[in-house]
Amino acid sequence: MYFGKRRKRNDDGRVPPNQNVTERWPVLHYGNVPHYPSLDEWDLHVYGMVERPKRFTYKELLQLPKTTVVNDIHCVTGWSKLDNTWEGVLVKDVIASCGIHPLAKHVLLHAEEGWTANLPIEDFLKETSLLAMKHNNELLSPEHGYPLRGVFPHLYFWKSAKWLRGIEFLPLDTPGFWERNGYHNYGDPWKEQRFTWD
Incomplete structure (x- = not known):
């Protein structure tokens, strides 16, 4: 399955306000970079308000249908990277x-x-929401979230969690790490929702 299309660099309307396009992919994160000598013990839990909580091994995720998506990503720190090709499984x-x-x-x-x-659940379940294993035809590097990261391109990129291990469904909003530390609770790059006061 394939979603998205490659667009010309000079297309108007692709870059949100006050963003600069970069060819590089800057590495930004809090804490240590996890390294996995083996994925035999790795798993992904889906739990909370679900009828059937599930635990996926990496091998089980690999057995799900693969999807390739092309999109642009926008970091709250002011850079945008265009035409990213992701491969993974749809949410x-x-x-x-x-x-x-x-x-x-x-x-x-x-x-x-x-x-x-x-x-919000409707953002998580968007057609464009992906759990990615590869970026530009290569496995994610440890610094960029290997073995699995979320990709939610319509929001600032901190929402696209690296090193994903759990998906918890909740009745009420619970701010995440950066949201508790001054970032906007939603993070729409087109509205420049960077910080709590935006």
Whole structure:
């Protein structure tokens, strides 16, 4: 399956206000970079307000249908990187068998190092939402989230959690790590929702 298209660099309207386009992919994170000598013990938990909580091994994720998506990403620190090709599994395919409770309204993503990011459920479930394993045809590097990171390109990129380990469905919003430390709770780059006061 393939979504998105490559667009010309001179297309208008691709870069949100006060962003600079870069060819590089800067590395920004809090805490240590996890390294996995083996993925035999790695897993991803889907839990909270679901009828059937699920634990995926890495091998089980690899057995789900693969999707390739092309999109632009925008960092709250002011850079944008255009035409990123991601490969992974669509969020809807990962949670298809879990049975989301109708009162679940928010998602809290859990990553290594205790890092979290919050999303309204409709943003998490967007057609463009992906759990990525590859970027530009190569496995994610440890610094960029290997073995799995969320990709939610319509929001500032801190919402696209690196080193993803858990997806928790909740009835109420629970701010994540950066949201508790001064970043905007939603993070729309087109509205420049960078910080709490924006």
